Amino acid sequence: MQILEIEGLNSGYGKVDVLLNISFTMKVGQCFGIVGPNGVGKSTLLQTIAGAIKPKSGSIKLLGNEISGKNPEDIVRSGLALVPEGRQIFSGLTVMENLQLGLTGRVDKKTSHQAVEQVAELFPVITTHSKQQAGLLSGGQQQQLAIARALITDPKVLLLDEPSLGLAPNIINDLFSNLSRILEAGTTLLIVEQRANLITKFADEILVMRDGLIQARLNKIDAQDENKLKEAYFGAGVKK
């Protein structure tokens, strides 16, 4: 069953076009990774899907419903949440207040309490540091909070922008083990990740972006073939 369908998506900032005719589809429970050099439009793609940037043209469908051009606050209520690059937690608010903000975008308010318990089970920082100012958490804890905050909106599709950015290797392992559990629970994941070796092992498919285009779509086996990945990443003519 298709959960996310993107067709001919063009987006950018003012007169600058960043995304050019992006098209791909995802099925329920899949995990896609997006890799590519800096500045090719990976984050712009996630932000456009999440509604933070209005697309110039094209279609974005979530469970068959058009969400392209909708406000971000409506898109999150439709079941799609974004964990932004750099985590963007509210450093002046407490951990629990950050989580309460996530509940704002949750449609089913009756199960809010259970939802808090569920995310706290996955991310213990929610209970151990609930009253602490979020800006005082370590980088790994802040990332846990950022994912928990998005997860509590009850998304069917979760977008993550550079989740491993600035984290120590052991913290990254914990992070991806938590993402595995989220995936097993049936949430579809779309992850932008600079660490290609990490995401190629984790995702079902890899979209390689360059110059605002999806240059290649690699399955798990091809993505782990270093030469194929390099060729897609840097273009033809890469020395083997």
Add this chain to the structure above:
Amino acid sequence: MIQTILNALSLGGTYALASLGLGLVFGVMRLVNFAYSELITIAAYTLVMTSQMPIIVGFLLSVVVTSIAAVLMELLVYRRLRGVAPAIMLVASFGLSKLLQQVYELCFGALPRSASIAPWMSGELKFSGVSITNTSLITALLTIVLLLVMRFLLNKTSFGIQLKAASADFRTARLLGVRANHLITLSFAMSGVLAAFVGAILVVGNPQVEPMFGMNMTILALVGIVIGGISSLPGSALGGFIVGVILSLLNTWLGNGRVYSYSWLFAVVFIILLVRPGGLLSKGQEMERV
């Protein structure tokens, strides 16, 4: 001495309310709403026009009129300009302010309108040889209660958390489901309510209302926001309070030299900004580990 302190607290509280009213809107829209001045003025005009009614009725009417005016400002002007460059919003708020002053002049005339509002408030209370004016006492108590209510609203309610989050990063707040239109409209309405209280406090002390009645208060409230920390709501209130207290103390201590009190005030503001360029409670000064 007690009277001086009470006057300072009372004026400080009034400026704190005005700065908070401006800060609420600035927080969610990054808009310096110069037309806030005209909200204070319409509140004062409403009280003058309803001076024959019981004060509580006049005041409630003033709150309703001012908050509706604030919401209309948002719906008719600022919402249509949302997303444009900040300079355009600033010019629009100047324009709106001037336009409303002209409208007031057409409706109420250029000369001050006056009325006796709550004459009982001009009396004095005496405690063991110390006399305190009713106006100072009631204003001080009212502002304390209002600031406590605002503190509760901002810290203990979902609306307050959303507002603080939106003030820090509106884009991320929206990604989490915070409804932009609702929050902005509510912020304008609350800003209007605070303007009504400020207008009422001012008009009781000086019942001579003319089209630019709220201008001075608004400019100094803006100064308060800057020294408090432009993106911090508690900072706005603190900055406004400091401006009011300093101004009140200068007016008392300078005696005949009070004509220079604004010069001294801005000298103090200048020193504060030299020491804390981002304001007293600016974001850059928050404890942050990462």
